[in-house]
Amino acid sequence: xxxxxxxxxxxxxxxxxxxxxxxxxxxxxxxxxxxxxxxxxxxxxxxxxxxxxxxxxxxxxxxxxxxxxxxxxxxxxxxxxxxxxxxxxxxxxxxxxxxxxxxxxxxxxxxxxxxxxxxxxxxxxxxxxxxxxxxxxxxxxxxxxxxxxxxxxxxxxxxxxxxxxxxxxxxxxxxxxxxxxxxxxxxxxxxxxxxxxxxxxxxxxxxxxxxxxxxxxxxxxxxxxxxxxxxxxxxxxxxxxxxxxxxxxxxxxxxxxxxxxxxxxx
Amino acid sequence: xxxxxxxxxxxxxxxxxxxxxxxxxxxxxxxxxxxxxxxxxxxxxxxxxxxxxxxxxxxxxxxxxxxxxxxxxxxxxxxxxxxxxxxxxxxxxxxxxxxxxxxxxxxxxxxxxxxxxxxxxxxxxxxxxxxxxxxxxxxxxxxxxxxxxxxxxxxxxxxxxxxxxxxxxxxxxxxxxxxxxxxxxxxxxxxxxxxxxxxxxxxxxxxxxxxxxxxxxxxxxxxxxxxxxxxxxxxxxxxxxxxxxxxxxxx
Ligand SMILES: Nc1ncnc2c1ncn2[C@@H]1O[C@H](COP(=O)(O)OP(=O)(O)OP(=O)(O)O)[C@@H](O)[C@H]1O
Ligand SMILES: [Mg+2]
Numbered sequence: 001x002x003x004x005x006x007x008x009x010x011x012x013x014x015x016x017x018x019x020x021x022x023x024x025x026x027x028x029x030x031x032x033x034x035x036x037x038x039x040x041x042x043x044x045x046x047x048x049x050x051x052x053x054x055x056x057x058x059x060x061x062x063x064x065x066x067x068x069x070x071x072x073x074x075x076x077x078x079x080x081x082x083x084x085x086x087x088x089x090x091x092x093x094x095x096x097x098x099x100x101x102x103x104x105x106x107x108x109x110x111x112x113x114x115x116x117x118x119x120x121x122x123x124x125x126x127x128x129x130x131x132x133x134x135x136x137x138x139x140x141x142x143x144x145x146x147x148x149x150x151x152x153x154x155x156x157x158x159x160x161x162x163x164x165x166x167x168x169x170x171x172x173x174x175x176x177x178x179x180x181x182x183x184x185x186x187x188x189x190x191x192x193x194x195x196x197x198x199x200x201x202x203x204x205x206x207x208x209x210x211x212x213x214x215x216x217x218x219x220x221x222x223x224x225x226x227x228x229x230x231x232x233x234x235x236x237x238x239x240x241x242x243x244x245x246x247x248x249x250x251x252x253x254x255x256x257x258x259x260x261x262x263x264x265x266x
Numbered sequence: 267x268x269x270x271x272x273x274x275x276x277x278x279x280x281x282x283x284x285x286x287x288x289x290x291x292x293x294x295x296x297x298x299x300x301x302x303x304x305x306x307x308x309x310x311x312x313x314x315x316x317x318x319x320x321x322x323x324x325x326x327x328x329x330x331x332x333x334x335x336x337x338x339x340x341x342x343x344x345x346x347x348x349x350x351x352x353x354x355x356x357x358x359x360x361x362x363x364x365x366x367x368x369x370x371x372x373x374x375x376x377x378x379x380x381x382x383x384x385x386x387x388x389x390x391x392x393x394x395x396x397x398x399x400x401x402x403x404x405x406x407x408x409x410x411x412x413x414x415x416x417x418x419x420x421x422x423x424x425x426x427x428x429x430x431x432x433x434x435x436x437x438x439x440x441x442x443x444x445x446x447x448x449x450x451x452x453x454x455x456x457x458x459x460x461x462x463x464x465x466x467x468x469x470x471x472x473x474x475x476x477x478x479x480x481x482x483x484x485x486x487x488x489x490x491x492x493x494x495x496x497x498x499x500x501x502x503x504x505x506x507x508x509x510x511x512x513x514x515x516x517x
Contacts, residue, residue: 055359056358056359057355057358057359058517059517077361080359080360080361081361083359085356085359087352087355087356089351089352090352091348091351091352091353091354091355091356092351092352092353092356093280093348093351093353094351095280095283095284096276096279096280100276100279104272104273104276105356105360107272108269108272108273108357108360108361108362109360109361110361152356
């Protein structure tokens with residue numbers, strides 16, 4: 001059985017006028033089919049850059065990646081047919097209604113008008129947007145936009161779903177709704193690759209996680225493996241949280257984080 | 267092709283939903299027409315001004331106004347908004363030829379300009395403008411204008427994709443706008459001052475304007491129409507090449 005995602009020595013260098021940025025420096029990933037995989041890291045660590053490379057939206061500087069069995073660089077079309085993507089900035093077209101947006105998305109995946117209409121209706125029900133379906137997206141709340149974005153990533157019943165910070169900026173109730181949706185999608189057999197800033201989210205949803213910092217992966221494993229590794233290494237007398245693992249992995253102590261906050265306030 | 271049509275229909279739907287951006291495309295050119303004719307009509311009375319061929323000055327000015335309408339590049343402004351807002355990436359993640367995203371908008375531009383051009387000509391008719399080329403001339407006239415608007419918007423779309431900034435795209439259309447006026451805009455080319463005549467002769471827009479004008483004043487003037495068509499085909503080919511190249515290498 002082939003992996004849902006297999007990346008080897010993935011690198012991305014942004015070339016700009018003010019010099020080059022090595023955003024991703026040799027990332028290896030192996031995500032099994034049916035998994036929920038969490039990709040964690042502080043701001044600027046390279047999460048979105050990795051997602052954009054894996055979803056064919058950005059060229060790969062070096063290294064290879066296969067998603068759903070296809071090479072993203074040489075077989076972008078085949079890859080796109082089999083993946084769903086909800087990017088960090090829920091890029092929706094504010095002038096369309098939710099329904100129109102989903103119908104359009106489905107038609108771009110080659111469905112007939114009738115099939116696309118049915119698919120849109122099913123997805124609207126799935127993410128609980130039937131009431132707002134015929135209103136312009138402009139008037140949607142942040143949570144509704146996220147759910148619509150999620151629905152639009154599902155029109156083609158993707159084998160692999162990429163979610164870049166699907167719950168950032170959502171209130172706790174909306175966040176739980178998205179978690180619930182991710183679980184339901186995963187239960188249908190879809191592999192989920194999600195990035196997040198919320199350690200609890202990773203703990204709750206993910207079978208395995210990787211922590212990226214400065215463009216390189218610094219930890220990987222199941223949440224419980226990572227916690228017990230930290231407990232043993234630091235000989236803690238209590239069970240650490242995933243927060244502790246994260247802070248340890250990214251070299252940020254609580255004190256330093258607190259100090260940063262004070263500096264910003266000063 | 268089919269994808270371009272699907273995306274084009276959506277672009278049209280959006281244009282109709284934003285009348286506040288559609289209306290200026292109609293009103294500003296009409297404003298130019300009224301102001302230009304109002305200022306110059308007494309210098310160029312229809313009796314005694316040979317180049318008017320018996321029509322009034324509005325007939326001479328109409329092609330300029332149509333070209334103003336064709337040079338708003340609104341397709342590019344919608345596109346850059348989509349790039350900035352992230353919806354462009356969502357479209358790029360679907361299994362469609364990427365150029366369909368750009369060509370869909372150009373298809374919408376074509377339809378929009380055919381309708382807008384027809385409306386503008388119809389508005390001009392009660393003011394004594396006659397289309398010498400008849401019904402067929404009218405159809406060819408608005409087709410030439412609509413095709414030019416596709417070429418112009420397409421080039422603006424390339425700027426939008428390269429700059430990814432609404433501000434830059436807007437300034438680019440301001441850079442191209444003067445080309446409309448380095449033309450035989452007020453009088454035929456042979457009456458321009460020498461430097462202006464030279465500038466107008468190298469400006470491709472001149473030939474589109476002259477071709478359009480010939481349909482109104484002369485009927486079917488083969489050479490003038492062919493020159494207009496040649497400019498549109500050449501600029502269109504360049505635009506298509508740039509668009510495909512830019513959107514396929516968009517990263
Ligand atoms: N288009 C770009 N041009 C130049 N540098 C970029 C570009 N996009 C991202 N970067 C840089 O690449 C690095 C990684 O960015 P990326 O967006 O992948 O991080 P991230 O982990 O998603 O962060 P966040 O949590 O803030 O979303 C950062 O240093 C960022 O400044
Ligand atoms: Mg990010």
